[in-house]
Amino acid sequence: MTVQAPIPVIVNGAAGKMGREVIKAIAQADDMTLIGAIDRNPSLTGQDVGEVAGCGALEIPILPDMEATCAMAAQEKQLPVMVDFTHPKSVYENVRAAIAYGVRPVVGTTGLSDQQLQDLADFADKASTGCLVIPNFSIGMVLLQQAAIQASKYFDHVEILELHHDQKADAPSGTAIKTAQMLAELGKSFNPPKVTETETIAGARGGLADENIRIHSIRLPGLIAHQEVMFGAPGQVYTLRHDTSDRVCYMPGVLLAIRAVIQLKSLVYGLEKIL
Missing domain, CATH: 3.30.360.10 (Dihydrodipicolinate Reductase; domain 2)
Known part of the structure; x- marks a missing residue:
């Protein structure tokens, strides 16, 4: 029986309210392994993301540069999933950069315009890279x-x-x-x-x-x-x-999306499409 390797995951926006919940959920998932944590808050750079999230040391430092993290993962041929909970102003560039490195985005950040979604769908198609854009993970x-x-x-x-x-x-x-x-x-x-x-x-x-x-x-x-x-x-x-009374309600949907996106070769919009 072949044992599948854990899914490598990068979390972008790791120190935010949603990002911290995602870190905890991935740390507890048997079929996933956290390989990167990104956040632009300069006061948190270098800190252990597990300590910041409140789930204990994970030996993964928070780094500020998303593209460098994706490039490093691509060089190691890990081709991970990137969960993005950042900001509407940066999400388009984040997703496009991830796809360019062969990293499969799972996007919880809202604010993408219809034209941006279409551009990302075209880009994902050309790269044959899975991408999930989920307005709500509940x-x-x-x-x-x-x-x-x-x-x-x-x-x-x-x-x-x-x-x-x-x-x-x-x-x-x-x-x-x-x-x-x-x-x-x-x-x-x-x-x-x-x-x-x-x-x-x-x-x-x-x-x-x-x-x-x-x-x-x-x-x-x-x-x-x-x-x-x-x-x-x-x-x-x-x-x-x-x-919703607690952001933990989104985590089953986030984990489901991480498992699903590795099977995709294009952009899919909406959690209902993978249930």
Whole structure:
């Protein structure tokens, strides 16, 4: 019986809130091995990432240079997976650089534009390198989205409300955008107008996505990540809601994505595609 080698993993954004959870999850996974940790916080450079994450020494220092880390892994022919939880402003370049080195990205950072996603998909295709872009790693959120698709067959009015912590840089969330896209792909136009609306304060009715679906974003300390999809019809409101109370809820999805991306030769968008 052939024993498969552990999957080598690099974590980009290793000292962030999500990055630390990913470090702990990989350290506990029998089929993975952490080979690199990247974070641009200069005060953490050289520190053991396990100590920073709170799971004990892992003998992996935090380094600031993502490309150098990927290049080193490529030279050793390890061809690892890179989990990216960084920032919307840097995620595109991070993913493109990883693919260029043959490193397979699993991307949890949101904020990529449609054009950037297409560019990365084309680049991954040409490189025959797997890439997963996952707006939300929660299995519960995937189930909510599937339930929303079913409900949309019976309701013509829907709006999306997403609530996140006040350190989230992009709005609306990638998850809310993905949910709206999934509903829009059904080929149905929602929210037929009843009156001519006027906003006395710009943005009061939220952002307008495809097929006339509105998305509302709230940012407050004390929140983590929450989403509601509200359907309305005469005499009733049907609400689907998902709440997170701890970032550990994302880790089963992250580990699933790491295992799946090594089998891919192109970019795949959405956790539901690999379940």
